[in-house]
Amino acid sequence: xxxxxxxxxxxxxxxxxxxxxxxxxxxxxxxxxxxxxxxxxxxxxxxxxxxxxxxxxxxxxxxxxxxxxxxxxxxxxxxxxxxxxxxxxxxxxxxxxxxxxxxxxxxxxxxxxxxxxxxxx
Amino acid sequence: xxxxxxxxxxxxxxxxxxxxxxxxxxxxxxxxxxxxxxxxxxxxxxxxxxxxxxxxxxxxxxxxxxxxxxxxxxxxxxxxxxxxxxxxxxxxxxxxxxxxxxxxxxxxxxxxxxxxxxxxxxxxxxxxxxxxxxxxxxxxxxxxxxxx
Numbered sequence: 614x615x616x617x618x619x620x621x622x623x624x625x626x627x628x629x630x631x632x633x634x635x636x637x638x639x640x641x642x643x644x645x646x647x648x649x650x651x652x653x654x655x656x657x658x659x660x661x662x663x664x665x666x667x668x669x670x671x672x673x674x675x676x677x678x679x680x681x682x683x684x685x686x687x688x689x690x691x692x693x694x695x696x697x698x699x700x701x702x703x704x705x706x707x708x709x710x711x712x713x714x715x716x717x718x719x720x721x722x723x724x725x726x727x728x729x730x731x732x733x734x
Numbered sequence: 735x736x737x738x739x740x741x742x743x744x745x746x747x748x749x750x751x752x753x754x755x756x757x758x759x760x761x762x763x764x765x766x767x768x769x770x771x772x773x774x775x776x777x778x779x780x781x782x783x784x785x786x787x788x789x790x791x792x793x794x795x796x797x798x799x800x801x802x803x804x805x806x807x808x809x810x811x812x813x814x815x816x817x818x819x820x821x822x823x824x825x826x827x828x829x830x831x832x833x834x835x836x837x838x839x840x841x842x843x844x845x846x847x848x849x850x851x852x853x854x855x856x857x858x859x860x861x862x863x864x865x866x867x868x869x870x871x872x873x874x875x876x877x878x879x880x881x882x
Binding site: 640642645646679680687691704713717720 | 765
């Protein structure tokens, strides 16, 4: 759990959010650029989950471990769910669906960092 | 050219002006159902005795979000009625709990989704029911003009 990874994930999630909203405004469905952005976001989240798992195996656990783990795993599902849902949406609101999912990830990574920094003991 | 846009292929018309926004709202509700549900599950299972009222409220909020999500997603007359009931309870809940949590913080030793009008969640819990009710009103208005 490093702040730089959280910042990177935030930047990507903000970009995907803006692109998603842009598609809605332009009256389009989602395109390759959205898939690439969401894919990159998911990779960053997986790296983060891996790093956190390694650190926790090494004995560094946050104070509120159950909540932290729930967020860590939950946040991985959101870009996937957002993309699947947005792809099944054939109207211009596909981008908005992805934008909401992506914005939620952007918020959740900061909450994760907050939980991590409250290291117990 | 239009289909080459990096922003994606041209969208199809919905033929139903509120189905798109409804989907976005359903997703928001689903995220909150998940967030509130996970939070309540953790709180109730690990430290129920610390703040039973706050944690039971979290669980109640989670259930209401789930009911509203399902109601909105199902649509139709029954779905809309279910959603209307859930969202009304939600709006009252966020206002009452928000007010109480500010007026008497000692009654809420731990945060709930609705504490301080949802300030822990960017006030989205306060905005969500208003958007939900507006959307339901819009659909109801259109359905009344076109009974089905």
